[in-house]
Amino acid sequence: MSSIEIKSGFPECQTCSCKKDGIFAHCALEELEVITSNKSCTTYKRGQAIFQEGNKPFGIFCLTEGKVKITKIGSEGKEQIVRFAKPGDTLGYRALMSDTRYSASAIALEECKACFISSHDFNELISKNYLVAKDMMRMLSNALADAENSLAHLATKPVRERIAEALILLMRMYGKPNEKQFSISLSREDLASMVGTAKETAIRFLSELKDEEIISTHGSNITILNPDELVKISQMYD
Amino acid sequence: MEIAKDYLLELIRKEGIVAAYDPQEVLFHKGEVPEFLFYIRNGTVVLIEASDPVHPVAQFSMGNLIGVHELITGATYRFSAITEISSSLMMMNKDRFEDLFQHDVTFRMSVVKLISSEMTGMKGSYE
Numbered sequence: 001m002s003s004i005e006i007k008s009g010f011p012e013c014q015t016c017s018c019k020k021d022g023i024f025a026h027c028a029l030e031e032l033e034v035i036t037s038n039k040s041c042t043t044y045k046r047g048q049a050i051f052q053e054g055n056k057p058f059g060i061f062c063l064t065e066g067k068v069k070i071t072k073i074g075s076e077g078k079e080q081i082v083r084f085a086k087p088g089d090t091l092g093y094r095a096l097m098s099d100t101r102y103s104a105s106a107i108a109l110e111e112c113k114a115c116f117i118s119s120h121d122f123n124e125l126i127s128k129n130y131l132v133a134k135d136m137m138r139m140l141s142n143a144l145a146d147a148e149n150s151l152a153h154l155a156t157k158p159v160r161e162r163i164a165e166a167l168i169l170l171m172r173m174y175g176k177p178n179e180k181q182f183s184i185s186l187s188r189e190d191l192a193s194m195v196g197t198a199k200e201t202a203i204r205f206l207s208e209l210k211d212e213e214i215i216s217t218h219g220s221n222i223t224i225l226n227p228d229e230l231v232k233i234s235q236m237y238d
Numbered sequence: 239m240e241i242a243k244d245y246l247l248e249l250i251r252k253e254g255i256v257a258a259y260d261p262q263e264v265l266f267h268k269g270e271v272p273e274f275l276f277y278i279r280n281g282t283v284v285l286i287e288a289s290d291p292v293h294p295v296a297q298f299s300m301g302n303l304i305g306v307h308e309l310i311t312g313a314t315y316r317f318s319a320i321t322e323i324s325s326s327l328m329m330m331n332k333d334r335f336e337d338l339f340q341h342d343v344t345f346r347m348s349v350v351k352l353i354s355s356e357m358t359g360m361k362g363s364y365e
Contacts, residue, residue: 093354094354094357095354096354097350097351097354097355098351098354098355098357099351099355100355123347126346126347126350127343127346127347128343130339130340130341130346133339133346133347133349133350134310134311134339136350137307137310137311137349137350137353138310138311140307140353140354140357141307141310141311141313
């Protein structure tokens with residue numbers, strides 16, 4: 001009989017999306033069995049922190065469901081969204097391996113599920129499996145390269161273009177292959193934080209896009225009706 | 239972190255080769271496939287974009303390592319590297335680096351910790 005305890009509602013590591021393209025892609029079956037049996041799994045409500053900036057890491061998190069924003073507190077005490085995480089992403093490994101505190105917070109944008117793997121188990125894995133270490137380094141490197149095209153570059157464009165690009169970015173990150181229209185529930189504060197503008201400005205430009213029937217809104221929900229037009233707007237000043 | 243770096247440097251000193259560079263000499267060009275890990279014994283190396291050589295992207299000096307990322311990930315260099323002043327570097331061959339990374343657990347963990355630490359606060363590496 002298998003000694004693996006099945007965590008209800010959470011995937012086994014052997015079949016999880018975190019394994020496919022991420023840090024655990026080159027793990028042996030026995031290694032995944034150990035992780036599965038030792039990990040803890042948590043459901044986070046919208047707005048709940050998975051970890052907080054400034055706290056000490058004790059392990060890593062694998063996001064299995066939901067959308068997460070990664071935020072930093074700026075010099076004026078304002079929250080700034082620096083990137084987003086999606087199911088399959090691993091969070092917190094850099095802080096853990098460098099023995100430093102988290103330099104950002106991970107906050108659930110909607111109900112999320114994440115598995116926590118302890119520092120001990122993760123260090124064991126890296127020390128015994130050099131391919132896992134390589135995959136981790138590759139992920140760090142990709143994150144740095146992606147940052148060149150990330151939100152930080154939005155600052156040089158006009159706000160309307162930045163909002164269009166931010167919506168496209170979200171669609172590319174969270175959109176599903178067969179869905180006809182992309183929708184996301186995102187507060188106006190979060191959208192404003194993404195593009196580095198005031199909430200009122202974000203609302204004004206969203207209204208413009210809505211009037212032009214490029215998007216529709218319902219409460220905090222934003223639906224992209226005309227992605228091609230949105231792409232054109234985002235590239236207007238390129 | 240100092241322990242991790244010390245172990246790395248000890249190995250590089252034992253196994254690397256010393257190379258002297260004149261000012262404005264190129265270590266590698268953007269787009270090239272990495273062949274060495276570089277350790278700066280003294281001097282200064284800057285990373286530059288070909289389109290804007292006047293404003294370096296990054297600067298490295300005594301005690302810094304250059305090229306670990308590219309060696310591990312197999313990526314080509316994203317920037318060119320040139321010496322600002324006369325510099326002395328130690329170079330470890332890529333094959334030896336990979337061999338150590340694969341078989342020497344202490345070396346591997348040292349590299350992982352060092353790279354993770356050097357990325358702290360860098361854009362794109364927030365957690």
